[in-house]
Amino acid sequence: MENAVDIFAPRFQSADAAREHLEALHWPEGPFCPHCGSLNATRLPAQRGRKTKAHPEGVIRKGVVQCNDCRKQYTVTVGTVFESSKVALNKWLLANHLLCASKKGMSGHQMARMLGVTYKTAWFMMHRIREAMKDTHEGPMGGHGVTVEADETYVGGKEMNKHASKRGKNMQGGKGKQAVVALVERDGHVRSFHVAKVTGEALRSVLVTNVDRGSWLMTDDHSGYKSVGKEFTGHGIVKHSLGEYVRATYFHTNTIENFFSIFKRGIIGVYHHVSEAHLSRYTTEFDFRYNTRKLNDFERSEEALMGSRGKRLIAQNARNPGAANTGALSGATPAFPSPGAGAG
Secondary structure, X not given: OXXXXXXXXXXXXXXXXXXXXXXXXXOOOOOOOOOOOOOOEEEOOOEEOOOXXXXXXXXXXXXXXXXXXXXXXXXXXXXXOOOOOOOOHHXXXXXXXXXXXXXXXXXXXXXXXXHOOOHHHHHHHHHHHHHHOOOOOOOOEOOOXXXXXXXXXXXXXXXXXXXXXXXXXXXXXXXXXXXXXXXXXXXXXXXXXXXXXXXXXXXHHHHHHHEOOOXXXXXXXXXXXXXXXXHOOEEEEEOHHHXXXXXXOOEEOHHHHHHHHHHHHHHHHHHOOOOHHHHHHXXXXXXXXXXXXXXXXXXXXXXXXXXXXXXXXXXXXXXXXXXXXXXXXXXXXXXXXXXXXXXX
């Protein structure tokens, strides 16, 4: 099959082959020191690491490079989401590929079974990979002549499916659920955000921060868009409340609805339950796959591997997504955290 990737390829089976693959991606011109930025380096022979209770003889360290300028040692994983991990690098690359190739995601338990690791390890690995998927392009979406659709959806179980003791009163619509606001350029990229509440103020904050004022804004008839819509070149409204979904072929929000359909199928059919604390990580995952939809699975996986550099998710920040997740390049190996209930 064209563009198919063999999961039995050497980089998914051998830690050495995985390291060489990562070096080819991150160091196309040779080793690059993450400490001082120097390209002047010397490759060292395999070294035996410190003795530990688990490895009394010490683990053999391969791929170690020494900078000839700052004299510090490093490997290709330093400064990436793979740094200081005790999991074999080939399992990391396989996990990255599986998560990128699964159109609606993959549960933590499924990943654990396929990699032969514990659920807690798989859960933390997947959050690290989602960190690598984060979009680092900070420029505004849209622009002159570009249409940007905006809409909101709610994540949470239906009251009718809950146990009687857990059902709330008057919980119609988005009450008791988590709100996600998404913006999508037609034939372009998407950005989605977990917001505390869908209000005019919250919608305006998302829109003016992420969308060029020269864009055409396209929304439904939610009252929160009425005021901010005046700040853009044009504001098209489709009156869903009156059963209108498209007008004159141009006025519609079908593009963003299509994204939400994939997102909701993944949340409902794969992850089943996502905690409020980690919802933003899952929106990042679905954003990434949508934004790389024109790439094949191999190219999408490589894109995520390239995004792993300059990012680091440590155990404490995995439990507390509000903390800073990048730039923490400590050498200590973090213990895998407890994922808690329903972390996917």
